[in-house]
Amino acid sequence: KLTVSDGNTTNSRIRENYITINDWTGISSMKKSSNLHFFPNPLKGAGTLVFSLREEASAAVVSLYNFNGIRVWEQQTQFLRTGKHSLMIDFCDSGIPSGIYYLTLQTGKTSGRIKVIVQ
Incomplete structure (x- = not known):
């Protein structure tokens, strides 16, 4: 059953084979x-962000997202070898207000997310 609403009225329909997935790709492979x-x-x-890589990465992107999912800060790095790494991250001049954020790390094959509180 598919239900569509514009906020004032609602329209529902029952259709078979309405959505077909032929091929998929996504984060599950990471x-x-x-x-x-x-x-x-x-x-x-x-x-300081500390992380370990099991495989070399040609680049890494560290992003900060607010609680609404909007990216408010980003830093890119170049080639990283396998092993432990640390990145100094400075939000002093970024104008980021106090609050709860998600800090993400993304490489070609690795991803991670951690909750960060900025005061």
Whole structure:
């Protein structure tokens, strides 16, 4: 059953074979980073992201998302070898207000997310 609403009226229809998926791709094929840490948390100003990579990465993107899912900050790095890494992240001059955020790490084959409180 498909129900569509514009906020005032609702229209429902029952149709068979309405949605067909022929092929899919997605995040499920990515490995989650098992070692993703950020400190201090909560933080004022600068913090350190520590993570481990099981495979080399040509690049990594570290992003900060607010609670509404809007990216408010991003930093890119270049080639990273396997093993442990730490990135110093400074929010002092970024104008990011206090609140709860999600800090994400994304490489070609690895992803991770951690909750960060900015004071």
